[in-house]
Amino acid sequence: MTDTPTKAYQVLARKYRPETFADLVGQDAMVRTLKNAFEADRIAQAFIMTGIRGTGKTTTARIIAKGMNCIGPDGTGGPTTEPCGQCEHCLAIMEGRHVDVMEMDAASRTGVNDIREIIDSVRYRAASARYKIYIIDEVHMLSTSAFNALLKTLEEPPEHVKFIFATTEIRKVPVTVLSRCQRFDLRRIEPEDMIALLNKIAQAEGAQIAQDALALITRAAEGSARDATSLLDQAISHGAGETTAEQVRAMLGLADRGRVLDLTDMILRGDAAGALAELGGQYAEGADPLAILRDLAEITHWVSVVKITPDAAADPTVSPDERARGLQMAEALPMRVLTRMWQMLLKSLEEVSVAPNTMMAAEMAIIRLTHVADLPSPEDLIRRLQSAPPPPPPGSNGTGVSASTDPGAAQAPQPPSGAYISAPRSTGGAAPTTALAQDLDAALARYPTFDHVIELIRSNRDVKLLVEVENGIRLVSYQPGRIEFTPTDQAPTDLAQRLGASLQRWTGNRWAISVVSDGQAPTIAEIRDAAELALRAQALEHPTVRAVLEHFPKATITRIETPEQLAAQVETEALPEVEDEWDPFEED
Numbered sequence: 088m089t090d091t092p093t094k095a096y097q098v099l100a101r102k103y104r105p106e107t108f109a110d111l112v113g114q115d116a117m118v119r120t121l122k123n124a125f126e127a128d129r130i131a132q133a134f135i136m137t138g139i140r141g142t143g144k145t146t147t148a149r150i151i152a153k154g155m156n157c158i159g160p161d162g163t164g165g166p167t168t169e170p171c172g173q174c175e176h177c178l179a180i181m182e183g184r185h186v187d188v189m190e191m192d193a194a195s196r197t198g199v200n201d202i203r204e205i206i207d208s209v210r211y212r213a214a215s216a217r218y219k220i221y222i223i224d225e226v227h228m229l230s231t232s233a234f235n236a237l238l239k240t241l242e243e244p245p246e247h248v249k250f251i252f253a254t255t256e257i258r259k260v261p262v263t264v265l266s267r268c269q270r271f272d273l274r275r276i277e278p279e280d281m282i283a284l285l286n287k288i289a290q291a292e293g294a295q296i297a298q299d300a301l302a303l304i305t306r307a308a309e310g311s312a313r314d315a316t317s318l319l320d321q322a323i324s325h326g327a328g329e330t331t332a333e334q335v336r337a338m339l340g341l342a343d344r345g346r347v348l349d350l351t352d353m354i355l356r357g358d359a360a361g362a363l364a365e366l367g368g369q370y371a372e373g374a375d376p377l378a379i380l381r382d383l384a385e386i387t388h389w390v391s392v393v394k395i396t397p398d399a400a401a402d403p404t405v406s407p408d409e410r411a412r413g414l415q416m417a418e419a420l421p422m423r424v425l426t427r428m429w430q431m432l433l434k435s436l437e438e439v440s441v442a443p444n445t446m447m448a449a450e451m452a453i454i455r456l457t458h459v460a461d462l463p464s465p466e467d468l469i470r471r472l473q474s475a476p477p478p479p480p481p482g483s484n485g486t487g488v489s490a491s492t493d494p495g496a497a498q499a500p501q502p503p504s505g506a507y508i509s510a511p512r513s514t515g516g517a518a519p520t521t522a523l524a525q526d527l528d529a530a531l532a533r534y535p536t537f538d539h540v541i542e543l544i545r546s547n548r549d550v551k552l553l554v555e556v557e558n559g560i561r562l563v564s565y566q567p568g569r570i571e572f573t574p575t576d577q578a579p580t581d582l583a584q585r586l587g588a589s590l591q592r593w594t595g596n597r598w599a600i601s602v603v604s605d606g607q608a609p610t611i612a613e614i615r616d617a618a619e620l621a622l623r624a625q626a627l628e629h630p631t632v633r634a635v636l637e638h639f640p641k642a643t644i645t646r647i648e649t650p651e652q653l654a655a656q657v658e659t660e661a662l663p664e665v666e667d668e669w670d671p672f673e674e675d
Contacts, residue, residue: 099320100313103288105146106181108154108168112284112312113276114143120271122168125154130166131269133241133250135226137257138273141311144253147273148222151251152188153180156216166217176216187216194225199232206240209248218249226252227259234261241267275310278302278403284312285319295329296322302404303335340375347382348412350453354383354428355420359457366453376449377439384432386413391425393417424460431456530596531567540570540590541611547593555582557615561606569599573606622647 105111108118124130134151136144153170160173170177179185191201205221213219223229229237241250241264252268254260276284285301296319304322308315318339322330325338336343346369353362369379392399394417400410435452442448534540544553559578563571574582587600609617626632626647636642648656 098317099288099292100316103291103316105143105150106172107170108150111143111147111150113280114147114273117147117271117273118168121151125166125168128166130155130249132244132248133252133268135252135254135257135260135265135268135270136273137254137270139275139309139311140255141308141313141315142273142275143312144255144273145222145224147271148224148251148253149180149188152185152218152220152222152249153177155218155220155249156180156185156187158217185216187213187218188220188222190222190224192224193228197228197230197233199230199236202229202233202236206236209240209245212245212247217247219247220249220251222251222253224253225255226264227254227256231261234264238263238267276312276315277310278305281305281308281310281312281315282403285315288316288319289323292323294323297329297331299332299406300330300335302406303332303339306404307339337373340373340378343369344382344406344409347379347386348409350379351383351386351416354453354456355424355460357457357460359454362453362457363450366449370446370449376445377436380432380436380439380449380452384429384436387425387429387432389413390416390420391422391429394420394422394425427459428456431459530594534567534594537562537565537570540565543593544589547589549589552585552589555579556586557611559610561608561610563603563606563608568596569601571601571603571606573603575610619647622649 108121111118134148136147138144150170153172153176154168155166156176157167157170158164158174158176159167159171162174164171164174172178172181176185180188183190189205191205209219209221211219244250250268252260252264257265257270257272282298282301282305285296285304289296289301300322301319304315304318307318318335322335322338325334333343346365350362350365350369353365366376366379370376389399389402389405390413393413397414397417400414400417402410405413431452435449435455439445439448439452534543541553541556544556555578559575559582561573561575563573565571570586572583579585583600583602587598590598590600623644626644627636632644
């Protein structure tokens with residue numbers, strides 16, 4: 088006696104695959120267009136379905152094929168958007184054995200020879216059905232030659248031939264192919280529709296699963312029905328009874344959403360120790376460090392969107408407690424804090440994904456985030472700088488009295504940094520005034536020429552100011568502490584003010600910067616460029632260079648080295664001479 092073979096288990100993604108247009112979820116616009124086309128007998132010769140994974144592209148292609156070839160239970164029906172599912176054609180197409188409906192995977196059959204087989208077969212009428220239908224999945228994988236070979240047949244196919252393409256990379260499909268097809272973009276399935284679909288399948292399977300668990304599955308599926316049903320299948324097996332959100336979270340390797348919100352609060356408070364402890368606790372319970380950071384980024388993005396659009400908080404995949412905390416965060420946190428946290432999390436995700444130890448990298452990311460949390464905003468920094476007193480001049484103790492190296496010497500009061508000195512009317516104050524003027528002259532004597540000012544800017548590494556001075560100042564006159572110049576067209580309008588403020592900050596003395604209109608002197612950059620241009624012109628007149636340029640017209644001079652520069656380079660690189668070098672073979 089032989090055992091009767093039991094029916095093999097079928098996964099939920101295949102068991103509950105839509106069989107009619109009415110079963111398609113979240114694709115109302117496409118269904119409406121196809122129904123109107125079938126009713127008006129305006130069926131295109133080629134369709135192309137595009138969308139993310141698991142939205143029903145291949146399923147829709149099969150439903151269209153069934154609708155075109157359905158003859159109804161009585162065998163007299165015509166093309167319809169509601170195939171009966173009972174006639175021989177519907178059953179054969181559903182089981183994938185119809186001789187006139189050929190499915191081809193372009194990922195494995197990419198060459199022109201595969202397309203040539205289709206071209207050679209389209210001339211023959213369908214064996215039993217109304218239309219001969221070619222379904223090509225992942226059509227973007229076809230080679231360029233294969234696409235070109237298909238164009239003529241695709242544009243003018245026989246009346247009995249229809250093409251249906253499916254692809255996830257619509258941008259890789261040539262425009263010449265797209266222009267010959269009727270295109271349908273399958274949308275991501277909305278969370279409300281996805282939860283309703285999962286509830287329907289769970290009830291049909293007699294499974295008990297919590298609503299917050301379904302919300303977790305919906306969020307993880309990212310709009311893909313196949314992903315959602317596959318996860319539901321796994322969750323039902325994992326729960327072995329009533330499946331809870333904790334079980335689904337453990338199955339997906341996710342952290343508790345509430346605990347991730349707690350971690351976000353600790354980071355924004357700057358509590359590094361508490362944040363590290365919370366990260367370690369979630370890691371010990373099985374959460375992936377990369378997933379935790381990804382959840383932090385997701386919460387940061389969600390709170391930012393809620394701050395701009397409060398209606399975004401009404402997400403069916405978010406629990407009421409999370410919604411309340413998100414609204415509270417959105418109201419309390421400024422946008423600059425959220426955008427800064429978002430940028431840092433993106434960088435941290437890159438680092439953690441390539442780090443040899445993901446937990447260590449995640450901990451360093453949390454430490455950075457908590458230390459940045461208490462940094463002042465740009466507005467606070469500007470306010471502090473504006474309210475801070477100016478720095479005291481060199482040699483001052485900050486009280487306006489100069490420091491003396493002689494302990495017994497009397498200390499004379501000095502004017503504030505940058506104050507102008509004028510002679511008093513009383514002759515009795517001439518000596519102190521003269522001493523102050525001499526001190527000021529001595530402090531500025533370190534900058535006898537304008538070149539010394541340029542070197543001062545360069546030594547303080549103010550590259551922006553250095554470039555603006557070299558390109559924007561035509562010097563009229565210079566004395567230590569006083570500069571007169573004519574600005575060029577490239578010079579910023581506030582160059583004089585910023586130059587004076589920088590020199591005062593670096594020297595401790597006020598500089599008088601004046602702008603006049605009669606300066607004709609070249610700028611430092613023009614002098615430097617003129618010397619280089621003269622050297623280049625001299626090089627172009629050299630017979631050897633001219634001969635090279637005649638033979639190679641597109642050649643350019645990239646660098647010029649003078650004999651003096653070459654000699655200096657050789658002298659620098661040369662080894663030092665040894666006067667009395669010992670020769671082991673020399674006889675005494």
